[in-house]
Amino acid sequence: GAGVSQSPSNKVTEKGKDVELRCDPISGHTALYWYRQSLGQGLEFLIYFQGNSAPDKSGLPSDRFSAERTGGSVSTLTIQRTQQEDSAVYLCASSSAGHGGSPLHFGNGTRLTVT
Amino acid sequence: QQPVQSPQAVILREGEDAVINCSSSKALYSVHWYRQKHGEAPVFLMILLKGGEQKGHEKISASFNEKKQQSSLYLTASQLSYSGTYFCGTVYSGGGADGLTFGKGTHLIIQP
Numbered sequence: 001g002a003g004v005s006q007s008p009s010n011k012v013t014e015k016g017k018d019v020e021l022r023c024d025p026i027s028g029h030t031a032l033y034w035y036r037q038s039l040g041q042g043l044e045f046l047i048y049f050q051g052n053s054a055p056d057k058s059g060l061p062s063d064r065f066s067a068e069r070t071g072g073s074v075s076t077l078t079i080q081r082t083q084q085e086d087s088a089v090y091l092c093a094s095s096s097a098g099h100g101g102s103p104l105h106f107g108n109g110t111r112l113t114v115t
Numbered sequence: 116q117q118p119v120q121s122p123q124a125v126i127l128r129e130g131e132d133a134v135i136n137c138s139s140s141k142a143l144y145s146v147h148w149y150r151q152k153h154g155e156a157p158v159f160l161m162i163l164l165k166g167g168e169q170k171g172h173e174k175i176s177a178s179f180n181e182k183k184q185q186s187s188l189y190l191t192a193s194q195l196s197y198s199g200t201y202f203c204g205t206v207y208s209g210g211g212a213d214g215l216t217f218g219k220g221t222h223l224i225i226q227p
Contacts, residue, residue: 031216033214035147035217040216040219041118041219042219042220043157043200043202043204043217043220045214045215045216045217047214048214048215051155056214058214059216081187091157099144099145099206100144100145100147100204100205100206100215101145101162101164102160102162102170103147103159103162103170104149104157104159104204104215105145105157105159106156106157108155108156109156
């Protein structure tokens with residue numbers, strides 16, 4: 001079956017512009033995660049959605065970052081007024097169950113470059 | 116709070132064994148292990164749950180000490196394909212934030 005799909009795969013934007021990154025999770029997966037990975041670094045947790053519960057936004061680095069998940073499926077991560085330090089690979093993952101009880105399936109990520 | 120991994124890097128010869136450790140300062144509900152190769156997405160290896168349940172691949176073994184909030188990943192008779200960066204991820208017990216938080220990773224290089 002289809003895996004986690006992220007679009008675009010690459011995005012180059014100018015400093016100060018807004019960007020939207022999209023994630024299509026595996027069908028039926030109730031949990032969805034966003035992570036940020038800077039070059040050569042680890043996986044920085046951003047936000048977690050589980051079913052209809054309020055999302056865990058504890059990892060969002062500033063109020064320029066927001067995310068939503070419509071209809072319990074597709075998710076969009078929005079970065080407003082982008083800065084050069086926002087350049088990174090943004091990874092989305094989904095899981096069949098929440099609370100870390102099932103494996104995460106990662107998408108191939110969106111590589112964001114802010115010039 | 117992210118878990119702490121050790122060592123930061125390991126260089127092995129093919130066929131040698133390695134242990135990667137992951138520790139937390141908070142009580143854990145689950146520990147995940149993933150491997151990431153350069154330019155690729157992380158791939159699932161193992162989940163260890165509070166209470167002893169494990170889910171993962173047959174050729175991977177790991178332990179979870181609930182009292183010490185520690186987990187170890189055991190790589191035996193390493194192969195060239197084992198090279199990559201290994202991440203542990205943790206979910207804490209007791210409710211609150213449920214997001215899976217990863218350590219900084221352990222870089223594993225296998226030489227022929």
